[in-house]
Amino acid sequence: MMNYFKFIKTTISIGTFILGLSSCEEFIDINADPSNPTVPETNLLLPATQLAIVGNFDGVNRGASAVAQHRASGSLNRYNQTGATFESSWIGFYTEAIPDLETIILQGSVEENWGYVAIAKLQKAFLFSVIVDLWGNAPYFQVATEPDPVFDDGAIIYEDLMTLVDEAMVDMERDFNVLSSSDLFYQGDRGKWVKMANSLKLKLLLQTRNVDPAASRAGILELLENGEFINDNEDDFTFLYGSNTAPNSRHPWYANGYSTSRDGYMSMVVVDRLKEQDDPRLRYYIFRIDENAGLANSQVGEGYYGRYPGDGTSSPADLTTRAITGLYPAAGLYDNGVIPSLTEDNIYLNNIGAVEGASSNSFINALFVNGDGTGAGVQPFITNCMVKFYRAEAALTLDTGEDAGELLRQAVESHFETINEMSTSFPVSPESVQGFIDRLLEEFDAADDQGKMEILMMQKWIAMYGNGVESYNDYRRTGLPELEPLMAPLDVFPERYFYAETEMTSNQTVLGDREQIQRNQQITPVFWKE
Structure with missing residues (x-):
């Protein structure tokens, strides 16, 4: 070794x-x-x-x-x-x-x-x-x-x-x-490392809650009483990439996604779930190159040309039509194009201010005028958003006495703040953030215990786009959110x-x-x- x-x-x-x-x-x-x-x-x-x-x-x-x-x-x-x-x-x-x-x-x-x-x-x-x-x-x-x-x-x-x-x-x-x-x-x-240390310990204690709930609860309660956690986005334990090309310091998702060879496909599960939840983050996660591209490189879609999990078909000549990584987390481009399938029922993921011609306007303006599309993205490891989700899960499953709904609000709010910090040209409006969270909390408050966990873990899954390790751990620990069945699996779940x-x-x-x-x-x- x-x-x-x-x-x-x-x-x-x-x-x-x-x-x-x-x-x-x-x-x-x-x-x-x-x-x-x-x-x-x-x-x-x-x-x-x-x-x-x-x-x-x-x-x-x-x-x-x-x-x-x-x-x-x-x-x-x-x-x-x-x-x-x-x-x-x-x-x-x-x-x-x-x-x-x-x-x-x-x-x-x-x-x-x-x-x-x-x-x-x-x-x-x-x-x-x-x-x-x-x-x-x-x-x-x-x-x-x-x-x-x-x-x-x-x-x-x-x-x-x-x-x-x-x-x-x-x-x-x-x-x-x-x-x-x-x-x-x-x-x-030093102060930020102290917060990281307590937050890491919180993460470890929560990760093992199924093995010894009493020990996890006791450890978390002690941390809540005495610990100083990551409590602000400025304290996030993250790595910030640069925009240099020689040597290449850009986010790897950007460096691969915006190269001529591309790098795999965007997940249609992400597209579907964010559409279903009227979530404005879709425009920040995925950038559409071709407004008419659809599955299997058809020209009867609306630009979200990705793949569903387990699709093992060979790749056609589609490097100029695939949807690619967006503004978050890789500092790619914001998608300001019209999404034809949206209706008046879509309040927060909507076409207000969107331009015809799908993303062409955003591609030109963002890349060459507004300064987006630099690749100076972020790799989140332990963040304010994640710590709030940890504490909310502990409140729901270990009875730690905190308000899970309030922590959920803070977690989602923190994630929108992170996106807006990277999107100075196209921020999510304060009204949209507040309205989205208010509606989410109404659903959360009305749900039973299982429903609350499902909402919490779905929101964490959405916010963890960019840190799949965290979501992989969450699914194995909680079974949430449910994964979509694979089209053509080659083995059992790993x-x-x-x-x-x-x-x-x-x-x-x-x-x-x-x-x-x-x-x-x-x-x-x-x-x-x-």
Whole structure:
């Protein structure tokens, strides 16, 4: 596992990283030979770990987005996976991010650079929570010491992650002196890392509520009493992409969707659900290139040429007619074209101010005049919106005493704010946001307990467009929102990801049982599933 060369993904904002390195004057002071430092530099390693986490998360996020039906692309769109499906992400996590995080924790502790140690521990806890959520059991305790580390039980890893977050909180109390240029997430802001830590712990406790509801409830109640959460969009634990093309720092959905080769298909499930709910976010999620394009590359549609889940038909010559990713989350284009199927019953997703000729006006004006379409999008990891959804779910399922309806309102409101922050030229009006949420809360208040959960999780699914991992976890934990049946599945629903084939053929602890282990990944739930 540890024999691969390390590298930094160039598909994300490496330019930011380079600028950060250029400002680190300590580099030339510490080492006699600046070209060959003999002691690891925590302030240089930290941004490398952040880039590695973001770059490799994209691969697992694409697969989860297909399973969760946010996108209709890739083999997981038909529930099919192999040892090659997530090879790159697995190797990237274990040879880029994790070794450097371990080095920061070890070296930072020796040097008493507790701010760097704390951030490394929080990033490690977040990263391994993703690994456990997606793969289940994984190498954890021996990754820094053994060439063939054993696969530890996911439940045991989760317990240690809780401890790791607590340790990070103590480290931040000792000292916190982190260069802003070394921290691509929060620019060395201690207060924001404290909020991230509490929010991550809340996420872990909620994720395990089916295993031990009493422990989850007690832990969440303690956090609600004493914790300081991400409570504002400015505190979001996200990665902000850039607009540079050389090196390419743009959001990967943009870089692929707006290239001449395109990248898969938009999900018709997203289109249908947002239309059904009269949700104005449809214009921000998907951009139509051809106003007449329909399914199977017909010319009898209204521009939403995507695919339904499990569609395995070959791709025709349709690169100039497919609908593509929109303004959110990839900073693509806002769709201001007329949607013919909308009627007077559509109050919030409507044609007011829309232009004839589908999206051509928006394409020209947004791209060349208004400045949209830059690719400077966002990758949400843990956000204000998500934390509000966590707390609302806990209120409904664990009786934590909070007002689930009010938290739902705040969650949806926060997400609209995020969209408007990216859409300065075409913001959702305050009246539309308020009206949409008021109507939603009327439905929520009128629903029974099960109905409330269905509304809550549907709204979270919509808001999680861009983070399919979160929705994949939600569905496995709650069964909500219901997924549409696949047109032509190649396997059963994937409970976990397949391990990297390289791991299965090089790690002596699993080599003898690799075929059965891989098959079990498809059918065996993660420990936290009910």
